[in-house]
Amino acid sequence: MKADISITQILQSVSVHISEEGLEKELIIPLLELWGYQPGDWRRQIAAGSGRPDFIICANGMDEPHMNYLIIEVKAPKKKLKNHTWQLGTYLRQTHSIFGLLTNGLEFEIYYNNNLEIICLAHLDKKAFVDKFNILSKILGRQTCLLITRQLQSLHRSFHAKLYPRLRQIFPESRQIGSLLLPDPLQTSLKETKTVIITVFNNKGGVGKTTTTINVAAALSKLGKRVLLIDIDPQANLTTGLGINPLEDIELKSGKDVTHLLTEPKVKIEEVAISKRWQDVKLDIIPSHIRLSDMEATLIQMINSDQVLVRKLSKIGSAYDYIFIDTPPSFGKVNTISLMASDRVLIPTQLAPYPIRALEYVMNRIMAVHDARERPLSILGVVISMYSRLAVRQTREMLDEVDKVLQKHPMGREVRVFPEDTWIPQRNIVANSPAKGYPLSYAEWLSWTYGDQGLLRPESC
Ligand SMILES: Nc1ncnc2c1ncn2[C@@H]1O[C@H](COP(=O)(O)OP(=O)(O)O)[C@@H](O)[C@H]1O
Ligand SMILES: [Mg+2]
Structure with missing residues (x-):
């Protein structure tokens, strides 16, 4: 005793x-x-x-x-x-x-x-x-x-040892089957050598989709990854947020944007992409234009329009490590097109009631596309945006709500909310960088180099 x-x-x-x-x-x-x-x-x-x-x-x-x-x-x-x-x-x-x-x-x-x-x-x-x-x-x-x-591990091992070869036999063409044994979706993507195509998706507007897309892409580029961004939102916030002017950079130059890519069979990715560089960040961007908003009917009538982006992306081989598609806040045709072309979906949300309620519809939509595809469509995770450190109680309650929505959904149990140290806080510097036309990492570089006097900044090339 x-x-x-x-x-x-x-x-x-x-x-x-x-x-x-x-x-x-x-x-x-x-x-x-x-x-x-x-x-x-x-x-x-x-x-x-x-x-x-x-x-x-x-x-x-x-x-x-x-x-x-x-x-x-x-x-x-x-x-x-x-x-x-x-x-x-x-x-x-x-x-x-x-x-x-x-x-x-x-x-x-x-x-x-x-x-x-x-x-x-x-x-x-x-x-x-x-x-x-x-x-x-x-x-x-x-x-x-x-x-x-030890018993659970040995059960797991013997279960997978039997299942895995069988799955390989049934799906010999699947390049993703190797990832079945790797539980962490992000680690899995980082280990893959093929291009990872990610749709940033939430039908709720203003939850941080565009901001997250720009800044995650810039961070990956800083790590030496080759990144392409596709702006498929007629509001063109990603395009303008990266300093691309629809008149000067699109209409007066190539004249082509994502609308042409989606509706004209011969237009290739290389013809439409614009390269931008800010210090050690290099991004290729397929810009959007307000004219995309008139194209919903054309896209619906087009034969096999769901496959248009899949086909065009397959032609650029492994030119990029990551391709991010920034989508409009809707369930329109362009969102189906981008989900059909993607391997993964990243879901930004705010910890607030309406965006959390929208999660259920987002999951339903992803599941519907997943069921209609030959390849699986997996969810990379839920990323928390515009987070307020002061709202401790609300954060806790809202996280609980997110958990409830996910637990209830057939696809949701495996979906993870990215951990707290990745949550993006509500900050003026984040809100202001789109108006200046560069990613946040460049804004930080400017303030380190030139203090708060943004006026001294050199032009980006
Ligand atoms: N972390 C943040 N802190 C402050 N403002 C933000 C933050 N993230 C986004 N915003 C601002 O919130 C608004 C909506 O963000 P945005 O990325 O455009 O959302 P969505 O693409 O989902 O519509 C924009 O004005 C953006 O500048
Ligand atoms: Mg947006």
């Missing part, structure tokens, strides 16, 4: 005025040690899913694939646990951990992740926690953790 005595001693030493940090040090680490864990078995406050769980415990050996077992979330004694169960549930789902412990040092809740359904197994006060400590140690301790995670 040494463990009982020890846990009693540990709990006695915890004051009701202790901070969260204090609890982690005085309660959780000694508790984990009692359960047989060693410092290398837990990671603290690392980004996982949409947040940073206090502890993620995973006792796999160095040579074994990583599998999370237990998540521990710690709150200060004055906080009510019931206000944080959603948070623990989200972490459990996003990290695929099996058990969760939520505590404020006075009460303890134990959760079980039953295939994404989160079940509360026990709500215990200090005394009950001590009474049940032996059995809890058996379930949550290191030995059981190793036993269960």
